[in-house]
Amino acid sequence: MDGLYGSKRFPKITTHVLQEMKLKGEKIAMLTGYDYSMARLLDEAGIDVILVGDSASNVMAGHVTTLPITLDQMIYHASSVMRAVKRALVVVDLPFGTYQGNSKEALHSAIRIMKESGANAVKLEGGSEVVESIDRILSAGIPVLGHLGLTPQSINKFGTYVVRAKEEEEAAKLLRDAKLLEEAGCFGIVLEKIPADLAAKVTKMVKIPTIGIGAGHEVDGQVLVLHDMLGINQEFSPRFLRRYHNLHDEIIKAFLAYIRDVKAVDFPNDKEQY
């Protein structure tokens, strides 16, 4: 089935298509995905990019931060997503501790993701601190998506998940880092939880697409965490989050009905047995 948007015009999303979308002013729709079944639905709907985010550490594994998830676990999620996807570009997060040490380790981690999952690109957090790793990964022919602003793998340095780059100094560094990522050859940059006017400035300054989360609408695309936008998580309610469903209540209703039917010996009925 064709998705509702874009599939006919762009039958397969590549990093070059994303660049073309920026040039044509067509917004990029990106969501996270971690498993086969959800990735099938995302691809069927015509999502442009699926991010196998290290937010899997939170929403799939129940950790408080993104730090504990391992490279093997990310590869497991990415492989599951890849088995489902025909059209979307699939980007996989390099998890904490697999690229910050040195650029050789970063390349080794990126190669494992590409080889073992078949994904299309990797994402890593940071600017000047990780540019050597980005250079090395790109030189192996692996597309890289940058990530600036609130970078959750640095939560222990930040101490809080508040809006980043509100002060002049941090905003100036973010602008320098965005330029650096563009010059290094990243195919795009995620801008997380920064003032909307700063995100707009970055978007105008760089030729590569910017994808915002909590960064206003003057960016080239948007990304949300799947479980948050579907309303499976009820606890997480930042201002930038729009819930498109209340799956928490819908799922609980279905579970309650099942439990009631089993207890009442109403399930299975005569037609539901052999």
Ligand code: KIV
């Ligand atoms: O891991 C993730 O889900 C992300 C998005 C929030 C951009 O990095």
